[in-house]
Amino acid sequence: MITVNRNPSPREIRIFGLLWLLFFGLVGALSWFRPEALLGAATILGVAWLASLAFNSQDRPSQLLGVLLPALFGLCGGASRLGVEAATVTTAVGIVGALGAMAIWAAPSLGRTLYVGWMLAALPIGWTISNVILALVYFAVLTPIGLLLRVAGRDPMTRGLDPEASTYWIERSSRSDRSSYFRQF
Numbered sequence: 001m002i003t004v005n006r007n008p009s010p011r012e013i014r015i016f017g018l019l020w021l022l023f024f025g026l027v028g029a030l031s032w033f034r035p036e037a038l039l040g041a042a043t044i045l046g047v048a049w050l051a052s053l054a055f056n057s058q059d060r061p062s063q064l065l066g067v068l069l070p071a072l073f074g075l076c077g078g079a080s081r082l083g084v085e086a087a088t089v090t091t092a093v094g095i096v097g098a099l100g101a102m103a104i105w106a107a108p109s110l111g112r113t114l115y116v117g118w119m120l121a122a123l124p125i126g127w128t129i130s131n132v133i134l135a136l137v138y139f140a141v142l143t144p145i146g147l148l149l150r151v152a153g154r155d156p157m158t159r160g161l162d163p164e165a166s167t168y169w170i171e172r173s174s175r176s177d178r179s180s181y182f183r184q185f
Contacts (some may be wrong), residue, residue, distance in 0.1 A: 002127055004062075004119040013111040016118070017104035024097025028090040031076040035086065038077030045125050046070035048132075052124030055131075065117060066124035 008016070030038050049066040056063065079089045104111035149156070162168075 002123060002130075004116065004123060006116050008112060008115050010108060013104060013108055013115055016115045017101045017111060020104060020114070020118075021097050021101035024093050024100065027072070027076055028093035028097065031080065031093060032086045032090040035077045035080035035089075038073045039081070040077075042070045042072075042074035042077060045073060048125045048128040052128045056124065056127050062120045063124045065121040068121045069125060 005012070027038070046067075049063075049070060052066060053060075053063055076089055076093055080086055100114070104114055
């Protein structure tokens with residue numbers, strides 16, 4: 001279960017203010033140079049958010065904040081498609097980033113609120129992406145290894161049935177050395 005730190009330290013809030021500035025600077029740069037990339041990111045994040053709503057039943061009301069990130073990317077990327085000049089979008093995003101960072105640093109209570117809201121907005125997307133990555137690793141790495149071992153007839157856990165065996169008990173020598181208790185593996 002993924003949880004959100006709802007009580008960040010002042011140091012975490014200051015770092016969040018710096019990251020806020022960097023994030024909006026990157027979004028502004030992308031809206032200047034590659035606004036279509038923002039539309040692609042908005043689509044991917046929107047699908048991830050919808051998947052989280054469909055499959056993750058934890059804390060549904062706070063999951064609704066997850067629409068903010070796809071909406072931000074879609075708004076910044078879509079503005080250029082609607083004919084707004086890239087300089088205008090970049091300037092607006094830069095101003096939001098700078099004002100937000102200054103507000104976070106100047107008013108820690110506002111920074112705490114923005115921090116918690118941002119983490120709640122990123123939570124459903126992070127939940128979906130982490131589950132997708134875990135599934136990819138399982139099916140792209142572990143499953144082929146298991147299939148290769150099965151084809152090769154190898155069973156590292158000796159799970160095979162032996163009809164002639166009277167027991168499946170494996171004798172292990174006992175350790176009498178007390179120091180081995182601290183080296184269990």
